[in-house]
Amino acid sequence: MSEHRLKTSLGRAFGAAPTPARRAARWLDRNLGGSSILREELRHIFPDSWAFFLGEIALYCFIVLVATGIFLALFFHASQAVVIYHGSYHPLSGVPMSDAYSSVLDLSWNVRAGLLIRQVHHWAALVFVAALIIHLMRMFFTGAYRRPRRINWLIGLSLLLLVGFNGLMGYSLPDDLLSGTGLRIAFSITESIPFIGPTMATVLFGGDFPTTGIIARIYPVHIFLLPAAIAGLLGAHLGLLWLQRHTEFPGPGRDDRTMVGSPMVPQYALRTTGYFLLLAGVITAFGAWLQINPVWLYGPFRATDATTSAQPDWYMGWLEGAVRMFPGWDIQIGGFLLPAIFWPAVVLPGLIFTPLFLWPWLDSLALRDNRFVNVLQYPSQRPGRMAVGAGFFTFLTVLLVGGGDDVFASAFGWSLPVLLRALQILVIVLPPLVAALTYAIARRRSERWLVS
Ligand code: HEM
Known part of the structure; x- marks a missing residue:
């Protein structure tokens, strides 16, 4: 018909x-x-559940990022040549700064709609990573990573890493005091890697920190290399999704061979266009009303200065927290020094991401279940997996809070050393407690709320 x-x-x-x-x-x-x-x-049939919208949010954020990024690239100067500022922001008048920082001040104060586009670009990056993480949690807790979607799980995780890294590159570009502080930490982390670290750091940064060529180096990576890699991975992710068809929540008439939902034309096409316009509107409203990264308040980067209450973008906060919370143990082995930052900033991310990448295989090995599946599981159908996930995300949340320990301490009038010690204890005690509690609750509950 x-x-x-x-x-x-x-x-x-x-x-x-x-x-x-x-x-x-x-x-x-x-x-x-x-x-x-x-x-x-x-x-082509698309499921109707709201849970499938999470991946679309991520995709649409990328489109907003590319569109706003092209605008920013028309005005941004990727140069650290020193200039004396004489622009519209009078408190910095006569201050020596890099051409890059001066061009971002001009973008914010002189270019028509420049500040709005800068803020929309930044908000899109923040929402992009949040959408990817919630999308990933949905995959994890409903077992969507099982065969035949293991490769797409790997692609999704790689996307998360690349997007987070490109965000770091992006907010390093304005060459303000905050971004320079972030680059200084990145240099130390690279340098801490045994054997290859010091050479790697000097090669990547073009010399010993602070260097005058780093902005020109990260610029093509930020606007071209990583976006091209992200676009390629998004294409592969969506291509596989198209070929393998979607997963769906259990329900009447649904099994591993049939699919219930709306066809692409006209229902899904209209719905998703509406979602895109809604998301673009909401992010533009964020950019218009919610200030983000007011670089003029931080001042230009100087290697001798550091800001108080310095915070990275939220998705790097867990790493910042790990660095702040890990004890200052510099370990000397033979003639080699393993600096304290190596453990939280290199080893810990490895310990977090390696099992995450391997999860679909570990899961099928543990259950001896290698079937092709299209129907999802409710989270509580697998109490063990739910407990592992809840414990894992609690661990990351405590680290994230640790990344803002100075801000929390000054906002609530707490002692910073006491808060730090409390967080060091919580990061060890809380995840297993939450995992045990989640396990007990999941055993008792059968969930139906995800069905739309
Ligand atoms: C995954 C994709 C991307 C992410 C996560 C991302 C993220 C960011 C962030 C967080 C900033 C700092 C903004 C600020 O000043 O507050 C930034 C700056 C910038 N981005 Fe992107 N971006 C992406 C893609 C792009 C693309 C595709 C382009 C260009 C074609 C671009 C061009 C720029 C430029 C020129 C700046 C410096 C100007 C400025 O900071 O105001 N970005 N990016």
Whole structure:
């Protein structure tokens, strides 16, 4: 039935007369079978549950980032040549600074809509990572990573890493005091890697910190290399999703061979266009009303200065927290020094991401279950997995709070050393407690709330 309707509408689109376009379309159809493929794909079924919108939010943030990034690139100068500022922001008048920082001040104060676009770009990055993490949690807790979607789990995790890293590159570009402080930490982390670290740091940064060429180095990585890699991975992710079809929550008429939902045209296409416009509108409203990264308040980067209450973007906060909370143990082995920062900033991320990457295989090994599945599980159907996930995210949340320990201490009038000690204890005690509690609750509950 719908096949018939599609044929009719294609016929109408090309018109009744044998125009060159119609002849070309017929030739293509006869030789490549295009219209039957198109007919088939236009009927591709998409699930209706809200939970599937999370990945779309991430995709649309990327589109907003590319669009706003192109605008920013028209005005940003990736140069650390020293200039004397004489722009509209009077408190910095006459101050020596890099051309990069001066161009971001101009973008914020002189370019029409420049500040709005800068803030929209920054908010899109923050929402992008949040959407990816919630999307990943959905995959994890509902078992969507199981066969045949293991490769897509790997691609999704790689996307998360690349997007977070590109965010770090992005907020390092303005060359303000905060971004310079972040780069200084990045240099120390690279340098702490045994054997190769010092050479790696000097090669990547173009010398010993602070260098005058780092902004010019990270600029092409930020605007071209990483976005191209992210676009490629997004394409592969969506291509696999298309080929393998979607997962779906359990329900009447749903099993591993059938699929319930709306066809791509017209329902899904209209719905997702609406979602895109809504998301772009909300992020633009954030950019218009919620100040983010007011670099003019921080001042230009000087290697001798550091700001108080310095905070990275939220998605780097867990790493910052780990560095702040780990005891200052510099370990000397033979002639080698393993600096304290090596453990929380290099070893810990390895310990976190390696099992995450391997999770689909570990899970199927543990359960001896290697089946192809399309129907998801409710989180509480697997109390063990739910407990591991809850403990893991509690661990990351305590680290995230640790990344802002000075801000919390001054906001609530707490003693910073006492808060730090409390967080060091909580990061060890709380995750197993939460995991045990989650396990007990999940055993008792059967969930139905995810069905839309
Ligand atoms: C995954 C993709 C991307 C992420 C996560 C990201 C993130 C960021 C962030 C957080 C900033 C700091 C903004 C601020 O000043 O407050 C930034 C700056 C910048 N981004 Fe991106 N960005 C992405 C893609 C792009 C693309 C594709 C372009 C250009 C085609 C671009 C161009 C720029 C420029 C020129 C700046 C410096 C100007 C400024 O800081 O105001 N970005 N980016």
